[in-house]
Amino acid sequence: MSGLPETAAALIDDFDLFDDWEDRYAYLIDLGKQLPAMPESERTDENKVRGCMSQVWFVQRAGGDRLVWQGDSDAVIVRGLIAVLQVLYGSVTRVDALQVDVEGVFDRLGLKNHLSMNRRNGFFSMVTRLRSYAGQSPA
Numbered sequence: 016m017s018g019l020p021e022t023a024a025a026l027i028d029d030f031d032l033f034d035d036w037e038d039r040y041a042y043l044i045d046l047g048k049q050l051p052a053m054p055e056s057e058r059t060d061e062n063k064v065r066g067c068m069s070q071v072w073f074v075q076r077a078g079g080d081r082l083v084w085q086g087d088s089d090a091v092i093v094r095g096l097i098a099v100l101q102v103l104y105g106s107v108t109r110v111d112a113l114q115v116d117v118e119g120v121f122d123r124l125g126l127k128n129h130l131s132m133n134r135r136n137g138f139f140s141m142v143t144r145l146r147s148y149a150g151q152s153p154a
Contacts, residue, residue: 019049019102023120026102030124039125040092047094050101053087066140068133069093073141075148082112082149086141096138099124104145112149117142 020026033039057074064071069090076083083106086097103115121127127135 019046019098019105021102023103026099027120027123036125036129039129043095043099044091045095046098047088047091047096050087050094050098051085053085057085058087064137064141064144066143067093067137069137071097071137071141073144073148075151078106080108080110081106082109082145084145084148092134093137096126096134097141099126100141100145109149109151113146 020029029042030039033042053072053074058070058072062072062074064073064086067088069088071086071088071093073084073086076085082104084104086100088094088097099120100117103117103120104112107115121138126138130138
């Protein structure tokens with residue numbers, strides 16, 4: 016596999032290729048491995064996403080009317096969840112970012128039933144951070 020899926024529909028199709036959750040977790044981890052590492056200098060307390068059990072950092076990048084950001088984590092599954100969010104929110108307009116049906120995609124991927132409550136809460140803490148970026152003035 017090379018690169019992240021370009022759309023939520025492609026991501027869902029990719030998940031549907033796997034029959035069991037062990038394979039889906041492996042795919043999720045592979046997605047996370049494709050993310051660029053965040054510079055150590057940006058792994059600061061200010062950039063931490065609160066509400067996550069693992070350490071998670073998000074940084075908003077200059078993008079004008081587009082939502083441009085980078086995320087990273089010290090946990091492989093969480094990096095995979097960040098990759099899912101990159102598919103959903105990667106460089107969309109700020110207006111469109113507020114309309115993303117992340118809950119629907121989360122359910123369709125089966126994550127609702129296969130992630131612990133702590134991981135689900137952490138995932139939606141990341142979504143909250145992205146939605147706050149979308150509501151800010153363009154950088």
